[in-house]
Amino acid sequence: MQSFIIEGGHKLSGTIIPQGAKNEALQVICASLLTEETVRIDNVPNILDVNNLIQLLRDIGVEVEKQGENGYSFRAANLNLDFLGSDVFANKCSALRGSVLMIGPLLARFGKAVVAEPGGDKIGRRRLDTHFLGFKNLGANFEFNALQNVYEIQALPEDGGTEEQRCNSLHGTYMLLDEASVTGTANIIMAATLAEGTTTIYNAACEPYIQQLCTMLNNMGARITGIGSNLLTIDGVKSLCGTAHRILPDMIEVGSFIGMAAMIGDGIRIKDVSLRNLGIIPEAFRRLGVDIKTEGDDIIIPRQEHYVVDSFIDGSIMTLADAPWPGLTPDLISVLLVVATQARGSVLIHQKMFESRLFFLDKLIDMGAQIILCDPHRAVVIGHDRTKQLRAGRMTSPDIRAGIALLIAALTAGGTSRIDNIGQIDRGYENIEARLNALGARITRVEN
Numbered sequence: 001m002q003s004f005i006i007e008g009g010h011k012l013s014g015t016i017i018p019q020g021a022k023n024e025a026l027q028v029i030c031a032s033l034l035t036e037e038t039v040r041i042d043n044v045p046n047i048l049d050v051n052n053l054i055q056l057l058r059d060i061g062v063e064v065e066k067q068g069e070n071g072y073s074f075r076a077a078n079l080n081l082d083f084l085g086s087d088v089f090a091n092k093c094s095a096l097r098g099s100v101l102m103i104g105p106l107l108a109r110f111g112k113a114v115v116a117e118p119g120g121d122k123i124g125r126r127r128l129d130t131h132f133l134g135f136k137n138l139g140a141n142f143e144f145n146a147l148q149n150v151y152e153i154q155a156l157p158e159d160g161g162t163e164e165q166r167c168n169s170l171h172g173t174y175m176l177l178d179e180a181s182v183t184g185t186a187n188i189i190m191a192a193t194l195a196e197g198t199t200t201i202y203n204a205a206c207e208p209y210i211q212q213l214c215t216m217l218n219n220m221g222a223r224i225t226g227i228g229s230n231l232l233t234i235d236g237v238k239s240l241c242g243t244a245h246r247i248l249p250d251m252i253e254v255g256s257f258i259g260m261a262a263m264i265g266d267g268i269r270i271k272d273v274s275l276r277n278l279g280i281i282p283e284a285f286r287r288l289g290v291d292i293k294t295e296g297d298d299i300i301i302p303r304q305e306h307y308v309v310d311s312f313i314d315g316s317i318m319t320l321a322d323a324p325w326p327g328l329t330p331d332l333i334s335v336l337l338v339v340a341t342q343a344r345g346s347v348l349i350h351q352k353m354f355e356s357r358l359f360f361l362d363k364l365i366d367m368g369a370q371i372i373l374c375d376p377h378r379a380v381v382i383g384h385d386r387t388k389q390l391r392a393g394r395m396t397s398p399d400i401r402a403g404i405a406l407l408i409a410a411l412t413a414g415g416t417s418r419i420d421n422i423g424q425i426d427r428g429y430e431n432i433e434a435r436l437n438a439l440g441a442r443i444t445r446v447e448n
Contacts, residue, residue: 003420004433007442008392008413011266011303014439018254018273019045019430020070020247024209026098027186028216028245029053032062032074033105034190035220037242042071044247048427052096059083059092075242081110090116090150100128101183103153104190107140108170111155116148130177130184137175138188138195172197172236180205180230180324186213193222195236204232207325208277212248219243249274252331253429254299255281256404259335260436261301262290263342264412268439270299279326284336286310287318288343306385309345321350333357334405341369341390342412343383350378360402363395367409392417400428407432411441420448 020043029050032039044050054072058064060083063075083089084106093099093116106113128151132142135153142153155169172195177184185205190213192199204210206228214227220243223235254273261268262285275282275297282292282299289307293300309318322330330353340347341364351357355376365371367390370382392415397403403425410417419425422445425432433443 001420001448002422003418003446003448004407004410004422004425005444005446006407006410006413006417006419008410008415008417009389010264010411010440010442012260012264012268012411012436012439012441013266015269015271016257016435016439017271018249018257019047021045021209021250022047022049022252022428023182023207024212024247025050026053026101027183027209027213028247029057029072029074030098030101030105031190031213031216031220033057033076033079033102034109034193034217035240035242036075036077038073038075039220039242040067040071040073040244042067042244042246044070044072045250046070046430048423049096049098052092053098056089056092056096056099056102059089079110081112084114085148085150087148089114090148094149100131101187101190103131103135103151104187107135107153107155108191108194111169113153114150115153116150128184130179130181131187133178134175134184134188134201135191137173138170138191138199140170140191170195170236172199172234174200175202177201177203179203182207182210185210189214189217189224189232189234192234192236193217193224193240194238195234197236199234199236201232201234202230204230205324206230208248208251208279212245216243216245219245248277251278251281252329252401254278255285255329255332256335256408256429258282258285258290258292258299258301259339260408260411262288262304262307262339263408265301266303266440268301270301272297273299275299280328281332284320284328284332285339287320288336288339288347289345290339307343309340309343309347309383311345317346317348319348319350322352330357331401334360334401335408337361337371337379337381338364338405338408340381340383341371341409342386344385346380346382348378348380352377357399357402360398360406363393363406364390364409367391367393367413369409389414391415394418394420396420397422397424400424404429404432407443411436
């Protein structure tokens with residue numbers, strides 16, 4: 001177990017480049033399972049969740065080669081499908097939520113898949129119904145094996161059929177998703193690419209990372225239309241080929257850097273952010289009063305002595321709420337909340353999607369933040385306007401996004417703070433202490 005020791009109060013300045021997007025990486029790496037040909041992926045972030053997924057693919061027989069600093073090639077020609085039923089595989093899946101994205105490709109290509117109840121952030125109920133209902137609509141059956149604690153999914157013809165028939169028994173259909181789940185949409189898309197006939201997915205997630213996945217699959221020979229909308233049409237094909245793909249910058253990391261720059265920055269440039277793929281993120285920070293300038297594909301956050309929370313046109317209190325894309329991503333709610341603690345004015349933060357994501361607020365309150373937790377989903381933040389510095393403290397990171405929010409708070413606090421369980425932060429942020437120390441932070445990683 002490792003911890004961060006943070007000496008707060010040091011201004012950050014300079015240029016920082018965001019890593020590749022974690023959520024896109026998990027999707028496109030799993031998509032390499034759809035073909036036996038080589039898939040080259042660049043700008044892969046060197047983070048714990050992605051590295052664990054790559055190792056999991058190696059374990060089932062995928063040939064993985066590192067290509068440069070952040071590039072990999074994947075060739076899923078000879079897979080050991082028996083390993084999918086092992087306890088070792090189940091245990092690894094249970095520690096990695098991204099493993100659920102293997103189901104769609106394996107089901108499409110081999111007619112069967114096994115996956116354990118996936119792990120990940122402890123931020124409340126994260127059901128898998130959308131995934132399994134989508135597979136069921138495509139013609140698959142699933143059941144939970146309580147003895148091994150795994151889900152077993154198979155595409156079975158009515159008469160049972162041979163293995164070859166089973167692999168070709170998924171059939172296209174129309175489906176209306178019960179929620180615009182990003183991973184659910186990605187999984188169903190990947191399964192549908194090799195299904196017989198046409199699949200129509202309505203209420204599909206349409207995040208940039210889903211768009212990237214669809215574009216990559218089309219480059220592999222898939223036939224997907226409606227990319228960028230919530231209505232996707234997928235004409236199934238017999239097989240897919242290899243391709244090369246580059247992952248977008250991580251919008252959550254870009255938002256995290258905007259928050260740091262607003263609170264403790266002395267002029268920071270965030271370089272090559274893919275501005276057109278950030279959606280409403282810059283505007284959400286502007287509503288908190290953060291001055292955001294753009295130059296080409298860079299974002300520049302100048303030093304601000306004060307930033308003032310906006311209000312709605314009728315004068316009512318500003319509310320920031322998460323929503324499916326193109327709404328505000330829930331992964332930045334924790335960062336926005338921390339930024340609001342030093343703004344001038346008040347804001348209501350409404351985190352709709354996960355009932356436990358705001359439970360780290362007691363740590364911020366202990367640091368002196370003025371926050372009223374109304375219920376598991378809503379909190380009112382009364383900004384200090386920099387008249388009262390947060391206090392240093394000892395904290396534990398409960399999940400990736402709360403972890404980075406606590407790190408931002410510690411960077412602004414007076415004195416020295418300690419954050420334990422930083423493996424959670426490592427799951428989503430690449431070499432974060434070295435990159436921030438290069439801007440002037442003083443963060444030390446220690447062994448407990």
